[in-house]
Amino acid sequence: MKKLRELFSFYCNLDGVKISLLVTVISTIMFIIALLGINFKIEGFEFFVIISLMIEVIYGVVLGYNLIRNKKDYDHLIPFLILNWFLGCYSLNVFMAVFENLPVWVYLTNLLFCISNFYIYSEHKDERLARLFYFINGVTFWLVIYYLIFLIPFLPISIICILGLGLGFYGLVPGVVFFIHVYNLYLNLPKSRNNWQSFLAGMAIVLVAFIGFTIRLNVEAKRLSQYTVTKSFEKNELLPNYLVISQHLKPNFFNEILLKRDLVYVGSDFFEFDGFNSFGREQFNERKTNNPFYNLAFAFIKKPNLTVDDRIFLLKSNFDKRLETEEQLWSGADLITKNIKEDVKMYPKNRLAYTEITMDVGCDKETWQSKEAIYSFQLPEGAVATSLSLWVNGVERKGVLTSKQKAVDAYKQVVGVENRDPSLMQWREGNRVVVRIFPINKNQTRTFKCGFTIPLLVEGDQMKYKSLAVTGPNLSNAETLSRFQVDGGGQCTTSKDFPLTNGYHINESKGLDPWEATMPLDPQAFEQSFDWEGQTYSIKPMQQEILSYSPAEIILDLNSEWELKEVQDLLQYKGVPFYVYSNEIKQVITTNNAEDILDQYKDLHYSLPLLFDFPENSLVITKSGSFSANFEELKATKYLKKLKKEVPSKHLKVIAISNAITPFWQTIKEQHYVDYLQSDVNHALQMLNDHRYYRYVTSESRINVEPAQIAIESSPTKGNKANQGSTHIYRLFAFGKVLNEQVQKDSLSLNRYVSLAEDANIVTPVSSLIVLETDKDYKDNKINKNVNTLGNASIDDVPASPLNYQWIIVLLAIVLGYFKSKEARRKKKDVA
Numbered sequence: 001m002k003k004l005r006e007l008f009s010f011y012c013n014l015d016g017v018k019i020s021l022l023v024t025v026i027s028t029i030m031f032i033i034a035l036l037g038i039n040f041k042i043e044g045f046e047f048f049v050i051i052s053l054m055i056e057v058i059y060g061v062v063l064g065y066n067l068i069r070n071k072k073d074y075d076h077l078i079p080f081l082i083l084n085w086f087l088g089c090y091s092l093n094v095f096m097a098v099f100e101n102l103p104v105w106v107y108l109t110n111l112l113f114c115i116s117n118f119y120i121y122s123e124h125k126d127e128r129l130a131r132l133f134y135f136i137n138g139v140t141f142w143l144v145i146y147y148l149i150f151l152i153p154f155l156p157i158s159i160i161c162i163l164g165l166g167l168g169f170y171g172l173v174p175g176v177v178f179f180i181h182v183y184n185l186y187l188n189l190p191k192s193r194n195n196w197q198s199f200l201a202g203m204a205i206v207l208v209a210f211i212g213f214t215i216r217l218n219v220e221a222k223r224l225s226q227y228t229v230t231k232s233f234e235k236n237e238l239l240p241n242y243l244v245i246s247q248h249l250k251p252n253f254f255n256e257i258l259l260k261r262d263l264v265y266v267g268s269d270f271f272e273f274d275g276f277n278s279f280g281r282e283q284f285n286e287r288k289t290n291n292p293f294y295n296l297a298f299a300f301i302k303k304p305n306l307t308v309d310d311r312i313f314l315l316k317s318n319f320d321k322r323l324e325t326e327e328q329l330w331s332g333a334d335l336i337t338k339n340i341k342e343d344v345k346m347y348p349k350n351r352l353a354y355t356e357i358t359m360d361v362g363c364d365k366e367t368w369q370s371k372e373a374i375y376s377f378q379l380p381e382g383a384v385a386t387s388l389s390l391w392v393n394g395v396e397r398k399g400v401l402t403s404k405q406k407a408v409d410a411y412k413q414v415v416g417v418e419n420r421d422p423s424l425m426q427w428r429e430g431n432r433v434v435v436r437i438f439p440i441n442k443n444q445t446r447t448f449k450c451g452f453t454i455p456l457l458v459e460g461d462q463m464k465y466k467s468l469a470v471t472g473p474n475l476s477n478a479e480t481l482s483r484f485q486v487d488g489g490g491q492c493t494t495s496k497d498f499p500l501t502n503g504y505h506i507n508e509s510k511g512l513d514p515w516e517a518t519m520p521l522d523p524q525a526f527e528q529s530f531d532w533e534g535q536t537y538s539i540k541p542m543q544q545e546i547l548s549y550s551p552a553e554i555i556l557d558l559n560s561e562w563e564l565k566e567v568q569d570l571l572q573y574k575g576v577p578f579y580v581y582s583n584e585i586k587q588v589i590t591t592n593n594a595e596d597i598l599d600q601y602k603d604l605h606y607s608l609p610l611l612f613d614f615p616e617n618s619l620v621i622t623k624s625g626s627f628s629a630n631f632e633e634l635k636a637t638k639y640l641k642k643l644k645k646e647v648p649s650k651h652l653k654v655i656a657i658s659n660a661i662t663p664f665w666q667t668i669k670e671q672h673y674v675d676y677l678q679s680d681v682n683h684a685l686q687m688l689n690d691h692r693y694y695r696y697v698t699s700e701s702r703i704n705v706e707p708a709q710i711a712i713e714s715s716p717t718k719g720n721k722a723n724q725g726s727t728h729i730y731r732l733f734a735f736g737k738v739l740n741e742q743v744q745k746d747s748l749s750l751n752r753y754v755s756l757a758e759d760a761n762i763v764t765p766v767s768s769l770i771v772l773e774t775d776k777d778y779k780d781n782k783i784n785k786n787v788n789t790l791g792n793a794s795i796d797d798v799p800a801s802p803l804n805y806q807w808i809i810v811l812l813a814i815v816l817g818y819f820k821s822k823e824a825r826r827k828k829k830d831v832a
């Protein structure tokens with residue numbers, strides 16, 4: 001270290017070093033500031049890149065001229081020149097993204113290459129330090145080689161631009177540096193065996209790592225192709241090929257890279273166009289990235305025989321990249337979330353909470369094109385979206401609830417054709433809500449607000465509120481103000497600090513970090529109710545009924561989640577044979593063949609069981625992971641059509657022996673295609689031996705909210721009973737009814753369910769909330785404003801007695817009679 005300091009001190013005293021050091025430090029700091037600002041989408045930071053580029057151009061021209069005139073006197077400044085050339089390349093790349101969205105490690109690698117050059121190019125070397133720096137140089141020199149190869153197609157453009165603006169020289173920098181560096185190594189490496197061994201060791205380590213990475217990537221590529229039509233003799237007429245691949249694809253780091261090839265990670269076909277196969281009907285809205293390591297590996301790997309749409313489907317179902325595949329009518333690039341206000345009111349007596357999230361979304365770049373922002377809110381089981389607002393010209397306009405198709409048609413008309421202000425809130429499979437906002441530009445920050453009614457999660461003698469998971473345009477740098485209140489007061493513990501101020505718990509932070517609040521169960525929950533339009537909606541305990549049940553058959557829904565011991569334990573029951581279904585072939589499973597059969601399912605990571613082929617009154621025992629295709633992604637398949645048509649009448653019963661549940665089974669459960677019970681192996685065996693099955697009681701007038709361990713029951717209102725519960729009780733009831741019953745028919749225009757959704761103002765599979773700029777827009781799109789409904793929920797929602805119209809009529813009659821009699825007396829007096 002002492003030797004290194006001495007060399008640095010000596011070097012700084014050479015001609016031109018101090019000014020070069022000053023210029024390099026200033027331009028580097030400016031570039032880093034700009035890069036951080038751009039990465040976190042902070043406005044105005046491109047200015048620093050311009051200043052940095054100007055400094056680098058001037059410095060490069062002056063030093064280059066001096067080197068040409070007198071190389072001997074300025075030879076020691078070549079490392080500074082190389083460093084500033086690369087800084088210039090990266091600065092120019094901000095405006096002309098040849099290498100789009102480079103990873104941070106690329107910048108650090110290039111910096112290490114330039115730093116090691118300072119030592120390698122010097123005449124005074126210490127043997128031990130020389131080994132280290134030559135090793136680092138060997139590791140990092142690969143990046144220069146990559147740039148050189150990648151930029152070969154751009155050579156003609158670079159030469160033309162040199163003749164024009166002069167900035168085209170930066171396209172030649174990797175080539176110039178490559179030849180300068182190779183020449184220097186040619187002069188210096190033969191002088192010391194240790195030096196060239198260290199340099200080659202550095203290059204070899206990267207090469208070995210690259211070969212290992214490429215081999216692993218190639219293994220995954222072959223697995224991806226294993227189940228394509230031309231690589232497999234298995235037939236499946238009910239599911240398209242990409243779904244079969246999805247079932248056998250276990251998400252990991254390597255196959256995600258392969259699926260994102262050309263979609264996100266720039267491909268390696270430097271000299272050829274991929275043809276029309278590079279386009280697809282589906283969108284994938286993730287920013288492209290130029291990762292040199294991946295890009296070079298792609299050159300040695302055959303592309304899987306999958307279309308763009310197939311790969312996007314796999315990213316949706318297996319990697320939960322559903323927000324990235326939402327259809328966008330306008331680009332969402334360069335959008336940022338500036339401010340977030342999170343307001344929560346918890347109702348312990350109702351075992352629910354209402355969450356209101358208000359956001360400011362803006363654009364951090366000057367652009368002629370309006371932008372469209374898309375946010376995704378992942379709701380817990382039983383939760384429902386109940387309000388939407390968009391600020392138009394500084395005035396809050398509340399959402400109108402209408403049918404799903406009407407809302408989509410209106411939004412596309414206003415956004416795609418008329419280019420004016422709307423916002424749209426839609427329900428997605430897996431109880432995910434998507435919100436769209438348009439238009440947004442640098443001079444127009446938009447404010448919108450969403451509200452959600454959420455059941456509290458009951459765990460033992462505690463209730464828990466969990467904040468919502470939100471994804472959307474850069475949330476990490478937003479100024480966030482979070483507040484919650486507990487209706488009626490009461491104790492509450494939180495996972496992050498919420499100081500109590502004037503009855504509210506308040507927290508200020510950056511981004512939208514997850515948090516929880518826990519409180520004791522309120523024994524008064526089952527005394528709460530809400531009256532609406534002649535019906536009382538009361539909170540009741542969930543009731544579990546015991547059915548006398550002997551299954552016609554027991555089907556094991558096997559996949560890679562199962563363990564052999566679980567299968568063998570279940571097979572101890574001898575009352576009914578156990579079966580498995582594979583490719584429409586039915587097979588008996590026993591303790592003798594269980595291991596061999598289970599081995600056939602080791603690569604099946606989620607199942608789509610043939611429920612429509614199972615005999616009536618059968619029992620299905622399943623075990624789930626966390627991912628699968630959902631109903632929305634299955635909608636075009638013969639499989640889903642048969643399932644919807646035939647399964648509800650089968651009266652199947654399901655026991656799930658895992659806590660996790662896939663999106664497929666979640667919909668099966670919520671829409672009551674089967675009786676679904678979550679249990680474990682021991683309890684399942686006990687039920688089989690006792691010839692029993694447990695299920696929660698439901699009826700036309702009763703729905704269950706399982707997370708909160710409550711039922712909501714409707715009954716005719718008796719007398720003028722004062723409301724005690726919130727309007728959210730009815731909203732949850734209506735949402736449960738729509739989910740439970742809309743399965744019976746396929747049409748999205750079912751008036752009954754749309755009317756129910758409008759009445760409670762809830763976003764469901766058949767209804768959406770939309771905000772349009774003017775009342776005329778609603779009229780033009782044949783959307784009627786909601787009248788005599790609960791309307792948009794709000795944080796100030798309080799139980800209020802519904803209007804008794806008979807009493808109002810009586811009161812009006814009395815008042816009118818009073819004034820009539822008064823008028824008659826006055827006339828009589830005048831006559832007298």
